[in-house]
Amino acid sequence: MIRDIFSRKRHYTTIPSEKGKKDVPAGLMTKCPECKTIMYTKELNQNMFVCDHCGHHHRIGSTLRLKYTLDENSFTEFNEGMISQDPLTFPGYKEKSEKDRQSTGMNEAIRTGYGTIGGYKAVIAVMDAGFRMGSMGSVVGEKISRAIDCAIEEEVPFILFSASGGARMQEGVVSLMQMAKTSTSLNRLHEKGLLFISVMTHPTTGGVSASFASLGDVNLAEPQALIGFAGRRIIEQTIREQLPDDFQSAEFLLEHGQLDQVVHRHELKKTLLTLLKLHNAPQAKKKEGEDDA
Amino acid sequence: MMPEEMPFEKPIIELRNKIAELKSFTNEKDIDLSGEITKLERRLVQLEEDIYGNMAPWDRVQLARHTQRPTTLDYIKGLFTDFMEFRGDRLYGDDEAIVGGVAAFDNQPVTVIGHQRGKDTKENIRRNFGMPHPEGYRKALRLMKQAEKFGRPIICFIDTKGAFPGKEAEERGQSEAIARNLLEMSGFKVPVVSIVIGEGGSGGALALGVADRIYMLENATYSVISPEGAATILWKDAAHAQEAAETMKITAPDLKELGIIDDVIPEIRGGAHRNLEAQTSYIRNTLKQAIYDLNKESPEELVHKRFIKFNAIGDYGYVNDANPGGEET
Numbered sequence: 001m002i003r004d005i006f007s008r009k010r011h012y013t014t015i016p017s018e019k020g021k022k023d024v025p026a027g028l029m030t031k032c033p034e035c036k037t038i039m040y041t042k043e044l045n046q047n048m049f050v051c052d053h054c055g056h057h058h059r060i061g062s063t064l065r066l067k068y069t070l071d072e073n074s075f076t077e078f079n080e081g082m083i084s085q086d087p088l089t090f091p092g093y094k095e096k097s098e099k100d101r102q103s104t105g106m107n108e109a110i111r112t113g114y115g116t117i118g119g120y121k122a123v124i125a126v127m128d129a130g131f132r133m134g135s136m137g138s139v140v141g142e143k144i145s146r147a148i149d150c151a152i153e154e155e156v157p158f159i160l161f162s163a164s165g166g167a168r169m170q171e172g173v174v175s176l177m178q179m180a181k182t183s184t185s186l187n188r189l190h191e192k193g194l195l196f197i198s199v200m201t202h203p204t205t206g207g208v209s210a211s212f213a214s215l216g217d218v219n220l221a222e223p224q225a226l227i228g229f230a231g232r233r234i235i236e237q238t239i240r241e242q243l244p245d246d247f248q249s250a251e252f253l254l255e256h257g258q259l260d261q262v263v264h265r266h267e268l269k270k271t272l273l274t275l276l277k278l279h280n281a282p283q284a285k286k287k288e289g290e291d292d293a
Numbered sequence: 294m295m296p297e298e299m300p301f302e303k304p305i306i307e308l309r310n311k312i313a314e315l316k317s318f319t320n321e322k323d324i325d326l327s328g329e330i331t332k333l334e335r336r337l338v339q340l341e342e343d344i345y346g347n348m349a350p351w352d353r354v355q356l357a358r359h360t361q362r363p364t365t366l367d368y369i370k371g372l373f374t375d376f377m378e379f380r381g382d383r384l385y386g387d388d389e390a391i392v393g394g395v396a397a398f399d400n401q402p403v404t405v406i407g408h409q410r411g412k413d414t415k416e417n418i419r420r421n422f423g424m425p426h427p428e429g430y431r432k433a434l435r436l437m438k439q440a441e442k443f444g445r446p447i448i449c450f451i452d453t454k455g456a457f458p459g460k461e462a463e464e465r466g467q468s469e470a471i472a473r474n475l476l477e478m479s480g481f482k483v484p485v486v487s488i489v490i491g492e493g494g495s496g497g498a499l500a501l502g503v504a505d506r507i508y509m510l511e512n513a514t515y516s517v518i519s520p521e522g523a524a525t526i527l528w529k530d531a532a533h534a535q536e537a538a539e540t541m542k543i544t545a546p547d548l549k550e551l552g553i554i555d556d557v558i559p560e561i562r563g564g565a566h567r568n569l570e571a572q573t574s575y576i577r578n579t580l581k582q583a584i585y586d587l588n589k590e591s592p593e594e595l596v597h598k599r600f601i602k603f604n605a606i607g608d609y610g611y612v613n614d615a616n617p618g619g620e621e622t
Contacts, residue, residue: 087551087608088542107612138607145604167495167517169526172541173553176517177606179496180503183475184603191480207517210456210496214472229467229496230458238458248463256464 032056034224048265057222057265059202061104062111062128065161069269070115070124074284077113079146084108084139084171093170100131108139109164112147114154116284117269120276123151125160129203134164136208137171141178144212148185157195157281159272162213166206179211186215195279197272200227200250200259218275219259221250222268227258299359301352302563305344308337345562348512350538350547354520356512357491361566363573364423365392365407365450368490371573372580373398373405379436385465388429390421390457391501393436398448399581401588404440406433406501407450410491424457427470430500434474437481446484446584449501454519456497471500478503479599482592486583488558488576489513489545490565505590505599506583507553509545510572511560515553516543553606555583 030041034056044051048068049058060068066075083101086093101107109131115124125147127134144160151158167175189196198216200209202225210229213219221227228248236243246252250262263271298306312333319326348356356362369376373396381387393406408425411417433449440447456467478485487504493515509515518526523541524533542548545557558579565572587595 081612082609083612085608085610088540090540138609142607142609169518169523169541171608172517173515173543173548174551174606174608176495176499176515177553177603179472179499180475180479181603181606183472184479184503184600187476187479188600190476207496209468210471211475212472214466214469215476227468228463229456229471230463234458235460235463239460241460243460247460256466258466258469 030058032058050265055223055264057202057224059129059163061130062106062126065126065201066111066115066124068265069126069159069161069272070117071119074116075113075124076115077111078150079112079143081107082139082143084137084168086170087138087174088170088172090170090172096170097132104128104130106131108143109134109136110140110143112143114150114156117159117276118273119283120273120281121154121156121284122272122276122281123147123154123156123158125158127161127163127208129163129165132168134162134203134208135166135168135175136164136178137168137175138178140164140168141175141181144182145185148182148189151194152189152192155192155194155282157197157276157279158189159197159199160212160216161199161201162204162208163201164204164206164208164213166208176207179207182212183215186212195275195281197275199263199268199272201225203227205229205231205248214258220261220263220268220271221253221259222265223250223262225250227253299352299355299564301344301348301355305337305340308333308340312337341562349535350514350544351520351535353512353544354514354534354538356560356564357514359564359566362491363565363569364412365409365452365490367569368450368573368576369396369405369407371569372577373403376405379439380432382428382431382435384431385428388421388426388432389419390423390425390453391429391433393433395445398446398584401446401584402443403446403448403584404436405448405450406436407490408453408498408501410452421457423453424455425453425497425500426457426459426462427465427467430456430470430474433501434470434477437474437478437485441481441483444483446486446587447481447504448580449485449487449504451487451489451493451498451501451515452491453494453497454492455494456500471496474500475503479603480596482596484584484587484590484595485599486580486587488580489515489554494519503599503603505587505595505602506555508556508558508579508583509548509554510558510565510576511545512564513545514538514543515545515548516541 027041029038030044031038032051035054037053049060110127112125196216197218198213200221204213204227253259254262315326376396378394392409396405408423409420410423411420485504486506487502489509520534520538521531523537525531548554549557561568
């Protein structure tokens with residue numbers, strides 16, 4: 001008897017939850033992975049996806065990043081339709097890329113383009129960890145290289161937000177060579193005396209950390225972002241030692257002299273604007289009736 | 294010392310032993326087995342052809358890791374005269390996983406740098422199994438900048454499992470050290486030649502590899518991740534390393550086909566360790582031609598062509614190419 005009641009109840013609770021999915025939009029509430037506080041996604045959104053309670057910076061995609069960084073409607077995207085091929089004919093790679101294209105609506109793990117920050121012109125590249133872990137294959141390398149070409153041609157600064165697990169394994173040595181390719185392009189930017197600001201966001205590791213992300217004239221990072229060359233597990237296995245909790249965090253890197261500043265997401269745009277101003281970045285012509293930024 | 298045999302060579306070794314056995318039998322017992330011996334010798338030639346001519350990627354991985362495989366210092370000794378080692382990065386310390394210095398090649402002063410593995414356990418501990426810390430890369434950078442100052446070509450030997458994944462390495466900026474080398478190497482106004490002589494493991498190898506000419510010994514490997522690492526990720530099991538070695542395209546012929554390296558330097562049958570002198574002469578021929586060609590280029594040409602070379606690496610298309618218009622109705 002009692003068992004019946006329980007089984008019915010279980011049955012009873014299952015159906016509304018299925019039905020509920022339609023009524024309550026998925027992701028209405030978000031739980032902070034750091035302090036476990038549950039909050040309205042809408043409120044979190046208004047706070048640039050920074051936890052109100054503990055200050056944890058939630059991972060955001062390229063769309064929000066561009067929105068938070070650039071002046072409204074100032075973004076012109078480059079090479080939007082560029083997609084990866086399959087240089088090694090690696091089993092399952094094409095299918096996986098296609099799946100990520102469908103699920104993210106992006107064609108690759110990076111978006112590049114031209115925009116303004118408080119009226120200052122810049123070429124910007126934003127990696128997106130939602131696509132193949134933000135890994136760097138041929139397309140990421142090529143788009144960065146072309147974005148740098150554009151910055152050189154327009155004589156404007158280059159700003160890159162990294163978010164990547166490193167080189168893309170499915171493109172093998174071709175992806176390894178993108179480290180050299182992007183660094184070679186950055187050297188040209190450097191030769192022209194143009195500014196490069198690298199903003200490392202969670203995560204920036206492996207081949208991305210060991211190439212362009214570490215090569216900014218100014219290296220910034222978001223709080224708590226994981227930044228490092230080798231993975232924590234590999235290091236622990238190699239040296240047979242447990243690593244401190246804050247190992248490879250942005251704060252750890254700051255302490256060890258690898259970063260100029262750790263900047264809160266709310267302050268990032270202002271920080272970039274100040275840097276652009278201090279480096280005499282060219283300003284876009286103001287439209288009529290527009291106020292000073 | 295007899296070179297250590299590799300698993301894939303077993304049939305050859307067995308046949309060789311059998312022939313030797315028959316020969317000694319002939320001498321001792323005074324029985325004529327020459328017909329049999331000739332037959333077996335002919336078979337040996339065929340077998341060597343089959344095995345060494347069709348080496349699987351995994352066989353090459355084994356050879357690239359062979360404990361007796363010649364190292365950077367072995368080749369330096371054979372290729373150059375007046376080699377003088379320069380040590381230290383002037384910032385933190387001296388990392389013995391990378392060696393470097395000045396020497397003469399064909400009477401021309403050059404700067405030589407390379408990863409250095411140890412020959413035995415004791416030396417391997419000192420040299421950290423050829424896996425550099427940031428100070429190793431910074432020493433290399435210091436020496437390369439010095440080469441540029443004095444207008445000397447830079448010759449790099451790549452032979453590492455990878456940059457060391459350690460706590461101190463991260464603290465001292467392993468990422469930055471590698472990245473800095475990539476950027477600086479792309480701008481040197483002197484010829485840069487890199488030769489992968491053993492394992493070319495990921496970013497730690499590439500940090501000596503942004504060159505005008507990149508060569509690989511026939512049995513060397515160059516990859517973004519070790520076959521074991523790739524197998525762990527792909528099949529969740531390092532035991533599939535053999536398959537991964539094939540899938541990842543990490544051998545010299547693979548990289549030549551992918552258009553990443555300029556050429557493959559042939560190896561002695563059975564691997565470079567079987568005859569260091571002959572192997573050194575193969576490398577010398579290639580290096581001589583490369584330096585001769587590069588000496589003719591102006592500093593600006595060198596930098597420009599290096600940029601073009603790396604900028605061209607990549608395989609990409611466009612959404613519209615993948616799905617040509619007109620097919621949909």
